[in-house]
Amino acid sequence: MARPKKIYTKKGDGKVHEKKPKSKKPNVRLFQPGVMLGYRRAKKSTNPHHSLIAIKGVTSRKDTRFYMGKRCLYLFKATKKVAGPKCRQQPHLKSNVRRIWGRIRAPHGKSGVVKAVFKPNLPGQAMGKKIRVYLYPSSI
Numbered sequence: 001m002a003r004p005k006k007i008y009t010k011k012g013d014g015k016v017h018e019k020k021p022k023s024k025k026p027n028v029r030l031f032q033p034g035v036m037l038g039y040r041r042a043k044k045s046t047n048p049h050h051s052l053i054a055i056k057g058v059t060s061r062k063d064t065r066f067y068m069g070k071r072c073l074y075l076f077k078a079t080k081k082v083a084g085p086k087c088r089q090q091p092h093l094k095s096n097v098r099r100i101w102g103r104i105r106a107p108h109g110k111s112g113v114v115k116a117v118f119k120p121n122l123p124g125q126a127m128g129k130k131i132r133v134y135l136y137p138s139s140i
C-alpha cells in the first residue's frame with residue numbers, strides 16, 4: 001500500500017517543517033448544464049414562448065420528472081456595461097453580463113427534452129447555447 005508523499009517546507013525560522021495536505025472539499029455545483037435546442041413548433045409555425053432544452057444526463061421522460069418546476073438561466077454577454085441594483089453606490093460593479101430567468105414546465109417527447117418558459121422569451125441567438133438548470137426549488 002502506497003504511503004502519501006510528505007512535503008517539507010522552510011519557514012522563516014530556518015527549520016524544515018512538514019506541510020499538512022489540504023483537505024479536498026467536494027466540488028459543489030448548484031446547476032445542471034443544458035442546451036437550448038429551439039422553440040416549440042409545428043411544421044410551419046414556431047412558438048417562441050416555449051423553449052426546448054436538453055439537460056445533460058437526462059435521457060428519458062421519467063428522468064424529466066425531477067426537473068419540473070426548477071428554475072433555469074440563460075447567461076450572455078452584451079457590449080455595453082450596465083448598472084445593477086447596487087451600482088449607484090458602487091459604480092465599479094457595472095457588468096456586461098445579462099441574464100434571462102425561466103422555469104421548466106413540461107416534458108417534450110420521450111427522449112428527455114423539456115419545455116421551459118422564459119421571461120422575456122429567449123432570443124434566436126440562444127439556440128445551441130448553454131443553459132443552467134438550477135436544482136431549486138427542491139422537492140426533496
